[in-house]
Amino acid sequence: MLRRCEEAYVLGTRPLGEADLLVSFLTSEAGKVRAVARSAKKSRRRFGAALEPLTRVRASWTETEGRDLGRLDSCDILTSYVEAQRELPLFYFFAYASEVADLFAREQEPDPRFFRLFAAVLDAAAGGLPVTAARRYLDLWTLRLQGLLPDLSSCSSCGVDPAAERGAGAGECVVDLSEGALLCRECAGLAGAAGVERVRLAPGALRAARFGMRRGPAEAAVLSGPLEGLDSLSRRAMLRFTERPLRTLRFLAEGA
Ligand SMILES: [Zn+2]
Incomplete structure (x- = not known):
């Protein structure tokens, strides 16, 4: 048996049998963790509000060799976002962030950089960063940390920085996801360049x-x-990894 104690975000819970809850949470040093909170469904006294989605907690759990699920021993609230989530746009954004973490974090694999990103984005959103900006920031950095975002600094073919171009149509570029490359409009041959694996990006x-x-x-x-x-x-870069659209996406006003 191994006892562990980590700062964590509660990603979600679901009923397990008559009395228990299965809790998944994101940690810095243990990646995504799933553990059983005994009797948490029957009685809310033991864990209380600590299991509300995206509460930052200090979680203690026990892992037993040969078993997939740990046992959650205690969960102390460090930061609650329950108040922040009373605003509907933030509620939906937090649900989205939770799904992103659930899909991209790996079980039992430390990922301190993703944990720091996640923490910083939640705090910024709760602190008033527009939800659309928070979502895009989370998207871009999640993709980068996963190695799924092409280098956006210059055209991978000719080395020109599209943002430094002058003249009509200057600065337009294309990201080719199958090649993992940014292409300037010349190299992409912009006519008919948009397609399943190619995304046209405006200069701004x-x-x-x-x-x-x-x-x-x-x-x-x-x-x-x-x-x-x-x-x-x-969306397309994520889809290449997740192979299905994110559930929570339909609640967010894309492009706003
Ligand atoms: Zn080029």
Whole structure:
């Protein structure tokens, strides 16, 4: 038996048998963890509000060799987002963030960078960052940490920075997801360039995405607004990994 104690975010719970709850949570050093909270369904006294979605907690659990599920021993609230989630847009964003973490975090695999990203984005959103910007920031960084986002700094074919171009149509570019490459409009041969694996990115969207990749989420308000192509890029890049659209996506106003 191995006892563990980590800061964690509760990603979700579901009933297990008559009395128990199966809890999944995100940790820094143990990745995604699933553990059984005994009697938590029957009596809310033991864990109380600590199992509300996306509560930041100090979780203690016991792992037993040969068993998939740990046993949750205690869960102490560090930060509750219950109040923040009373606002509907934030409620939906938190549900989305939870699904992203559930899909992209791996069980029992430490990923401190994703944990820090997740923590910073939730705090920024609860602190007033527009929900659209928070979602795009989470999307872009999740993709980058997973190695699913092409380098957006210059055209991978000719080396030109599309944002530095001048003249009509300057700055437009294409991200080719099957090649994992950014292409300037010349190299992409823009006529008919958009397709299943190719996403056309407007100059403003490219600039905002780059800015977002250099700053913390609290400064990422530049990621709100139309930013043509950016949501398509994230959706398609994620879809290549998840193979199905995210459930919670339909509640978010994309492109707003
Ligand atoms: Zn080029």
